Amino acid sequence: MRNIIKIATRNLLRYRRRTILTSILITLGVVAVLLFISVSGSFKSMMISQITDSMIGHLQIHRQGYLASMDSLPLNRNLKPGQLARVEQALKKLPEVAAFSPRIKLGAMFSNYAETTNIRLNGVDPEREAATVPMLMKRIIAGQGEGLLAAGEILVPELIARGMKVKVGDGIVLVATNRDGSVNGQAFTVRGILEGISGPGGRDGFIHLNDARSLLRLQDMEVSEIAVRLHSMAQLEAVTQQLRSTLGSQRNQQDQPLFAVHTWEKLTPFFNIARMIDLMTLFIKIMLVAIVLVSIMNVMVMAVYERINEIGTIAAIGTSPARILWLFLCEGLLLGLLGTTIGVVVSLLSIRGMAAAELSFDFGRQKGLLLQPSIALSDIVTVSLIVIAIAVIGSLQPAIKASRMDPITALRHV
Amino acid sequence: MTLVTARQLNKTYLSGEIPVHAIVDADFTIASASFVSFVGPSGSGKSTLLNMIGCLDPPSSGSLEVAGQDLTTLGSREAARFRGKQIGFIFQDFNLIPVLTVFENIEYPLQMVQNWPRAERRQQVEALLAAVDMADQAGKFPHQISGGQKQRVAIARALVSRPQLVLADEPTANLDRETALKIITLMKSMRDDSGTSFIFSTHDPKIVDNAETIYTLEDGRVKTAHREAKDA
Numbered sequence: 017m018r019n020i021i022k023i024a025t026r027n028l029l030r031y032r033r034r035t036i037l038t039s040i041l042i043t044l045g046v047v048a049v050l051l052f053i054s055v056s057g058s059f060k061s062m063m064i065s066q067i068t069d070s071m072i073g074h075l076q077i078h079r080q081g082y083l084a085s086m087d088s089l090p091l092n093r094n095l096k097p098g099q100l101a102r103v104e105q106a107l108k109k110l111p112e113v114a115a116f117s118p119r120i121k122l123g124a125m126f127s128n129y130a131e132t133t134n135i136r137l138n139g140v141d142p143e144r145e146a147a148t149v150p151m152l153m154k155r156i157i158a159g160q161g162e163g164l165l166a167a168g169e170i171l172v173p174e175l176i177a178r179g180m181k182v183k184v185g186d187g188i189v190l191v192a193t194n195r196d197g198s199v200n201g202q203a204f205t206v207r208g209i210l211e212g213i214s215g216p217g218g219r220d221g222f223i224h225l226n227d228a229r230s231l232l233r234l235q236d237m238e239v240s241e242i243a244v245r246l247h248s249m250a251q252l253e254a255v256t257q258q259l260r261s262t263l264g265s266q267r268n269q270q271d272q273p274l275f276a277v278h279t280w281e282k283l284t285p286f287f288n289i290a291r292m293i294d295l296m297t298l299f300i301k302i303m304l305v306a307i308v309l310v311s312i313m314n315v316m317v318m319a320v321y322e323r324i325n326e327i328g329t330i331a332a333i334g335t336s337p338a339r340i341l342w343l344f345l346c347e348g349l350l351l352g353l354l355g356t357t358i359g360v361v362v363s364l365l366s367i368r369g370m371a372a373a374e375l376s377f378d379f380g381r382q383k384g385l386l387l388q389p390s391i392a393l394s395d396i397v398t399v400s401l402i403v404i405a406i407a408v409i410g411s412l413q414p415a416i417k418a419s420r421m422d423p424i425t426a427l428r429h430v
Numbered sequence: 431m432t433l434v435t436a437r438q439l440n441k442t443y444l445s446g447e448i449p450v451h452a453i454v455d456a457d458f459t460i461a462s463a464s465f466v467s468f469v470g471p472s473g474s475g476k477s478t479l480l481n482m483i484g485c486l487d488p489p490s491s492g493s494l495e496v497a498g499q500d501l502t503t504l505g506s507r508e509a510a511r512f513r514g515k516q517i518g519f520i521f522q523d524f525n526l527i528p529v530l531t532v533f534e535n536i537e538y539p540l541q542m543v544q545n546w547p548r549a550e551r552r553q554q555v556e557a558l559l560a561a562v563d564m565a566d567q568a569g570k571f572p573h574q575i576s577g578g579q580k581q582r583v584a585i586a587r588a589l590v591s592r593p594q595l596v597l598a599d600e601p602t603a604n605l606d607r608e609t610a611l612k613i614i615t616l617m618k619s620m621r622d623d624s625g626t627s628f629i630f631s632t633h634d635p636k637i638v639d640n641a642e643t644i645y646t647l648e649d650g651r652v653k654t655a656h657r658e659a660k661d662a
Contacts, residue, residue, distance in 0.1 A: 027529055
């Protein structure tokens with residue numbers, strides 16, 4: 017095998033210009049794919065963390081059926097105190113869980129004593145909410161202070177604050193209908209104005225969990241959902257499966273599962289954008305495959321054509337067809353390896369350069385988001401293996417042709 | 431001892447739709463350690479006959495036995511194996527592998543065809559390099575040596591795996607007279623040393639003069655002319 021590699025290497029060096037041009041082509045393809053993966057991956061993970069860290073959390077637990085009717089914010093599908101305790105118990109047992117926050121979600125009328133409008137609200141425990149969605153604090157564009165909010169205070173979404181002309185320190189009234197249909201009102205002080213973000217819950221207001229209970233006249237400690245934050249997003253699938261397994265044994269009277277565990281992917285339409293990015297990455301990879309395949313095939317077809325007489329000679333002196341096949345496959349493999357190695361090095365340097373340049377971009381209402389391109393080792397390995405495999409596959413047809421060549425015909429070739 | 435036996439050997443191929451009888455009812459034998467020349471005008475069938483003896487081209491009919499092996503029964507893989515073991519080739523254009531050095535070109539059949547151990551390969555190649563007087567050129571590539579030197583390397587490569595038979599197709603055609611004579615002398619002395627038979631197809635009177643047995647070909651028919659070889 018060492019001799020085959022030696023001969024293949026020398027043949028590549030023999031046609032130096034062609035080898036360099038083909039390697040450059042493969043290198044450009046590898047660089048394009050790895051840079052795209054790193055930049056789109058950075059954009060994707062940034063957007064995911066924006067959504068999960070400022071509103072949704074990594075996963076949420078509801079009572080079965082709540083999510084399907086979430087638009088109407090139903091109070092009759094809340095988790096009851098016993099159910100809440102069971103979920104909390106399950107969550108506390110998992111070391112992967114960093115924090116979790118029970119929420120009461122409700123719709124209410126928002127009045128500034130002159131005008132009234134609708135508002136969607138989250139009743140939260142401020143400390144637990146801040147630990148579960150740490151970027152929520154950063155969304156407060158006016159009225160920042162100690163803690164998220166206190167009892168009797170409200171964080172008003174930016175659009176409502178502007179439309180209703182309320183500012184920090186103003187008094188407002190919330191009126192809500194409870195589960196029995198009776199109406200209750202309660203006065204609040206505007207603690208802060210909250211920046212709106214894309215996605216579900218991005219334009220909701222926040223009040224204290226106890227205020228939500230008193231506004232809705234809830235006697236028991238019941239909640240609409242529990243948002244959960246993990247130490248690492250990489251643990252999401254495992255934790256979700258574990259929670260589903262732990263909580264799955266709890267059944268309702270219809271023998272249906274009592275709880276539903278949803279990852280962020282099920283809770284936001286941004287997941288579709290993330291999937292589109294993945295799809296685009298796939299198409300870019302397919303283009304890379306095409307570039308490598310065409311360039312390697314072209315080079316190897318030329319290599320076989322130019323060396324017909326040599327092939328005839330080595331076949332005549334007894335070289336087996338399998339060895340001749342390997343000689344040409346090895347050339348393709350080495351070309352792929354060369355292009356891939358240079359491509360990976362150039363890509364890593366470019367990614368490091370882009371990270372050092374601290375490039376920023378705007379996404380919707382969010383300005384100056386910092387691009388932090390990075391690439392996982394698994395992506396480098398995957399792309400490299402694809403390119404090298406395609407280089408070998410691209411060499412296969414010319415190599416087979418060489419190995420099956422009739423020695424006499426080949427020796428007569430001029 | 432007989433090395434090659436041909437009986438009623440025929441080779442017919444199609445040129446378009448027209449059958450061409452390249453070899454017709456050839457009958458001959460070649461002994462071990464002989465120096466044999468097939469002569470004849472262009473198109474008389476010399477190369478076709480050498481290709482059949484060299485197991486590169488199967489006969490259309492008849493029988494052909496080389497080193498005790500019936501060549502008509504071999505598939506392409508077996509034929510490659512047989513060539514690698516029993517037959518050496520010397521070509522008109524030398525056909526050295528341009529990316530290999532002189533040493534590596536000679537070593538090639540032992541390494542890539544017969545898988546000899548490294549130490550034995552080195553010993554055998556060095557012996558052949560010395561025999562063809564190319565030991566001081568071992569590290570050079572083919573483009574760095576002359577035509578005569580290339581043919582010496584080709585002879586060494588043909589003999590390195592100790593074949594019973596070396597086939598040489600116009601081996602002196604691209605060499606000047608003096609070099610050609612040296613090459614013929616070398617091949618003859620190699621035959622004497624190794625006992626390997628040399629079979630040529632040639633126009634070259636220098637080879638014909640040195641051949642111990644001459645077969646003349648006319649329109650694919652083999653005619654024998656025995657003669658005593660003179661010293662080259």
